[in-house]
Amino acid sequence: MVERSGEQGGVLNAVGPRLRALRRAREMTLAELADRTGVSESTLSRLESGGRRPTLELLLPLAEVYGVPLDELVGAPATGDPRVHLRPVRRHGMTFVPLSRRAGGPQAHKLLIPPRPSDAAPELKTHEGYEWLYVLAGRLLLLLGEQRLVLKPGEVAEFDTHVPHWMGADGDQPVELLVLFGPQGERAHLRARTA
Numbered sequence: 001m002v003e004r005s006g007e008q009g010g011v012l013n014a015v016g017p018r019l020r021a022l023r024r025a026r027e028m029t030l031a032e033l034a035d036r037t038g039v040s041e042s043t044l045s046r047l048e049s050g051g052r053r054p055t056l057e058l059l060l061p062l063a064e065v066y067g068v069p070l071d072e073l074v075g076a077p078a079t080g081d082p083r084v085h086l087r088p089v090r091r092h093g094m095t096f097v098p099l100s101r102r103a104g105g106p107q108a109h110k111l112l113i114p115p116r117p118s119d120a121a122p123e124l125k126t127h128e129g130y131e132w133l134y135v136l137a138g139r140l141l142l143l144l145g146e147q148r149l150v151l152k153p154g155e156v157a158e159f160d161t162h163v164p165h166w167m168g169a170d171g172d173q174p175v176e177l178l179v180l181f182g183p184q185g186e187r188a189h190l191r192a193r194t195a
Contacts, residue, residue: 012053012054012074013050014075015047015054015059015073015074015075016048016049017048017050018073018074018075019044019047019048019054019062019073020048022062022066022068022073023048026066026114027117030045033062033065036061036065036172037061037062037064037065038061039062043058054074059073059074064173064174065114065174066114066174067112067113067114067115067169067174068088068095068112068114069088069095069112072088072095093113093114093116094111094112094113094114095111095112096109096110096111097109097110097111097112106132106180106181107180108178108179108180109178109179109181110136110176110177110178110179111133111176111177111178111179112174112175112176113138113140113167113168113169113174113175113176113177114169114174115169115171115172115173115174116169122143122166122168123166124143124164124165124166125164125165125166126161126163126164127161127162128161128162129161129181130158130159130160130161130181131157131158131159131161131165131179131180131181132156132157132158132179132180133151133156133157133158133167133177133178133179134154134155134156134177134178134179135151135152135153135154135155135156135175135176135177136153136176136177136178137153137174137175138153138169138170138173138174138175138176139151139152139169139171139173139175140167140168140169140170140175140177141167141168141170142157142165142166142167143164143165143166143167144157144159144163144164144165145163145164145165150170
């Protein structure tokens with residue numbers, strides 16, 4: 001076994017407490033997590049306590065269940081290149097990864113939405129502007145006024161955010177999407193040239 005020291009060792013040693021904090025923040029038991037990941041309770045417990053080193057085979061299903069990127073799951077150090085290292089923001093249980101930094105105009109984000117607890121009721125909201133979204137992975141449940149839409153990978157929606165709306169994962173898998181938030185009155189316009 002190769003001993004790791006310095007920054008790499010520090011990252012690996014911090015994985016256990018980070019995994020425990022993520023599980024507790026989602027109010028999951030080890031048994032529930034084992035059911036969802038296919039990783040045994042004892043292995044999960046040893047990962048959280050630091051008694052077992054994390055491997056890619058163990059971390060990938062955890063990242064999927066928690067709906068977070070692998071580098072966020074392990075707390076990987078910054079790359080030092082601001083063009084590559086994007087800072088995710090957690091709001092309302094969702095992870096927003098900003099893809100644009102321009103003030104004013106549309107803002108682009110990658111959005112990761114974990115599955116919601118079965119007892120959590122959707123709360124529709126309204127605000128200024130327009131939203132455009134494109135589903136990358138998973139299934140998105142979009143409540144839009146009286147409509148209930150389920151979007152699959154490759155499907156797109158655009159709507160006025162004055163209409164009461166809510167979005168979340170449809171089922172027990174996280175959903176990943178690209179989102180454009182436009183300022184009041186500004187919509188995304190499609191332009192296509194035919195051959």
